[in-house]
Amino acid sequence: MRRRLSPYxxxxxxxxxxxxVNIAAVxxxxxxxxxxxxxxxxxxxxxxxxxxxxRVADPGWWQARLTTVGTGDPPVRVVRATGNGGPGDWSRVVEEELQRPFDTSTGPLARFVLVDAGEAxxxxxxxxHLVADAVSAGVVVxxxxxxxxxxxxAGTDPVLAPPADQLVPGPRTRPADLLRTARALGGPVPVPxxxxxxxxxxxxxxxxxxxxLLLKRCRSEGTTxxxxxxxxxxxxxxPGRPARIAVAADLRRVLDPPPGEAVGLYAASFVISADGGDDLWTAAREARTDIHARLTPDALRPLVxxxxxxxxxxxxxxxxxxxxxxxxxxRFDVSVSxxxxxxxxxxxxxxxxxxHGAAHTSLSGAPLVIVIGFGGRLFCSVTSTDGEASADLCRRATDLLLDGV
Structure with missing residues (x-):
């Protein structure tokens, strides 16, 4: 494989x-x-x-290319579990690996850690993030x-991953797209x-x-x-003011042809203003209206x-x-994917x-929350550089949701 990097x-x-710009799946x-x-x-x-x-070869002004020439298989590191099956060992691995940058000039841009506990x-x-998003991580797992x-x-032939830019239908780029994208991404939050x-x-x-219970209540309230x-x-x-929430968007819904199970970068994000308000479900319906407006093809295409x-x-x-x-x-108070x-x-x-998913894509201290639905349960995580404050935030938000049902 050898092709030029797309603009995105x-x-x-x-x-x-x-x-x-690292993401992980456990x-x-x-x-x-x-x-x-x-x-x-x-x-x-x-x-x-x-x-x-x-890896990224020929990293010049115009010539940067993705190539498989000269790279080996993604490395696999082995860690022997020492705990009782709790999150201790693998949580530490996630923290270590998210902070270890990839050398894009040598590649590969993926790596794996086996935390071996014997019977599990x-x-x-x-x-x-250049080579995978959340859906991609699920396909690889x-x-x-x-x-x-x-x-x-099923289907063991290579699954080629054309860049998202190449699959975006619609008119060519217009200067107005800059303004729309700037509004979608938001500016610095009021409180550092x-x-x-x-x-x-x-x-x-x-x-x-x-x-x-949570999903049933969401359906009954006409929200998501x-x-x-x-x-x-x-x-x-x-509390007391609207929050800026970064929302991840799966671009596969607007690409033509759809990339299917291709492992690559087919995601973007935008920022909404969400008001917790006095009634959680009224606020949720307002957020749903805003999010659905941002997930239309006309709103998503300019992001790429x-x-x-x-x-x-x-x-x-x-x-x-x-x-x-x-x-x-x-640019946001909290990111919720x-x-x-x-x-x-x-x-x-x-x-x-x-x-469980995890991401380290910011130095700002804002918490990055990832919620994965699998097997009838919700597996959640948060990463941040603000110590235990983000864990406390997640406990409060979870209590609000469970109290609401």
Missing amino acids: ERVVWAAGERLP ARVTGRTTAARVREAVAFARERHPLLGV FDLVAVFH RDLLTRLAAAPV RPRGGPLVFHPWTLDREETA LQSALCAAFARAAT RVFRLTSAVPHRAIGALLRRGEERGP NARLPIPEEYGPLRLYAV
Whole structure:
């Protein structure tokens, strides 16, 4: 594989030279495996999903390309579990790996850690955001576990991943897209957040009964889980004023042809103003209206298309500009991403019983919350550099949701 970086990919690559851009997925599995089998499964996944084995070559003003030439398979590190099956070992691994940058000039831009507990294991998959998003991480986890179970993977031919820019339909880029994108991304929040502390990763889970009650209440109130999450975190984060909530958007809904199960960067984000208000469900319905308006094709396309206007700007200048924007302060009070992974629980002798996501894409201190629906439960996590404040925020928001049902 060898192709030029698209404008969108080029901006993400430039950001990663100056800022953190790592994402991770944690697959918690009952059953036994070995490091050798995991390495073989990773090599298989790399053949099926070429972006797992790329580097950035010819990193000049115009010539930067993604290539698989000269890169090996993604590395697999092995950690022996010391705890009793709790989050201690794998949480520490997530914190370590999210803060370890990828060398884009040598690649590969993915790596894995096996936390071996004998009769169970945790598999931590870490990606440079340039090559994967949340849906991609779920596809990789599924393919790895299928291979570990010695089961055939449907459609074993390589799944090519064209850049999102190439699949965006509609008119060419217009200068007005710059203004629309600036509004969608928001500006610095009114109150600066503490920054500069160590990265903290905190996971928690809603059980099946809590999840079922919450989803039932969302349906009865005419709203969505994402909107309810935004309303709860708004009330918990900024009582007395509206909160700026960053919302992740899956671009696959507007790309033509749809990239399907391609592993790549097919996500963007926008910022909404959410008011927790006195009534959680009124606030959730208001957030739903705003989010749905932002998820229309006409609103999503400029989030990718606008980067075509940066083609004449050197990538170092883009990285410096993004770093200065980050230093001004966070663009949001809290980021809330919600994804449902429609992947199996059973893989022969292996059983996937939990999946947590994590991200480190900001130095601002603003908490990044990821909620994954899998197996009838909600698996949640937050990463931030503001110590235990984000964990307290998540406890308050979760209590608001559960009290509301």
